[in-house]
Amino acid sequence: MIKSTSLSGKIFDGLNILFLLFMALITLYPFWHVLVGSIMPYEESIKSSLHFFPGKVSFEAYEYVFSKDTIVKSLLVSLFVTAAGTLYQLLITAITAYPLIKQDLPGRSAIFLFIIFTMFFGGGLIPYYLLIKSLGMVNSLAVMIIPAAISTYNMIVLKTFFQNIPIELEESAKMDGAGYMRIFFQIILPLSVPSLVTIGLFIAVGQWNNWYVPMLFLNDKDLWPLAIVLRDILINNNMELTRGGSFVSKEFMLGDTIKNAVVMVSVVPIIIVYPFIQKHFVKGVMIGSIKS
Structure with missing residues (x-):
């Protein structure tokens, strides 16, 4: 990968990285949401529709x-x-x-x-x-x-x-x-x-x-x-x-x-x-x- 040395090039590279990170987040979150929902106890899952990390882990x-x-x-x-x-x-x-x-x-x-x-x-x-x-x-x-x-x-x-x-x-x-x-x-x-x-x-x-x-x-x-x-x-x-x-x-x-x-x-x-x-x-x- 060729890195830019100019200020405008660095700004462009930084914006590209932020954009790709954002796309990765919105792409991977549905999978992560299902994964967390599958190991989360029912009582915790009904508290919110958005789950980033399970408070408790259950493989029931x-x-x-x-x-x-x-x-x-x-x-x-x-x-x-x-x-x-x-x-x-x-x-x-x-x-x-x-x-x-x-x-x-x-x-x-x-x-x-x-x-x-x-x-x-x-x-x-x-x-x-x-x-x-x-x-x-x-x-x-x-x-x-x-x-x-x-x-x-x-x-x-x-x-x-x-x-x-x-x-x-x-x-x-x-x-x-x-x-x-x-x-x-x-x-x-x-x-x-x-x-x-x-x-x-x-x-x-x-x-x-x-x-x-x-x-x-x-x-x-x-x-x-x-x-x-x-x-x-x-x-x-x-x-x-x-x-x-x-x-x-x-x-x-x-x-x-x-x-x-x-x-x-x-x-x-x-x-x-x-x-x-x-x-x-x-x-x-x-x-x-x-x-x-």
């Missing part, structure tokens, strides 16, 4: 949340769907993007235009539901993984990244007798790790936060992911998530702290992933979006 809400099979099951479902869906979509996206960079692919332009067409037009909700029903994926976790096989936007980003890989690497591999599959898995994919990690993060966040698809197709609450359980608690205010009883009975007074605890449980896992892929994230976005 977390103990209550993790004592419920519904929350634990939904968390495991979300972890499985996110992991399986991310790997599946990455593979399908890469397999689709790689052939489209080949100039000698028959019908290459028509195929690409057909894929682009899906970004702007869809069949509608009712035909989509009938299709999923005819495929037997209603009340199945497959409905959250298989239909969302590919994102056109992600495919375009990955295709652009593949085009930046020197063609000489493929030609050299072909001279050594390597076929397209070996080139793809042993050369193209290893060189595309930054872009794959970036797209994988986009997919994982979308899978983790997906509540609309399970709301449409999953009637069995044992198959619900954490996102729709959280939606059911926060939006519908429906606490009856355990069989044979209410989610909140005599513990009704813990309602707000339980909501905050569930929000934290749903947010923290996806936040933990980011530091491990941060070094690839910026590089993947820039290289995958700009063709030299």
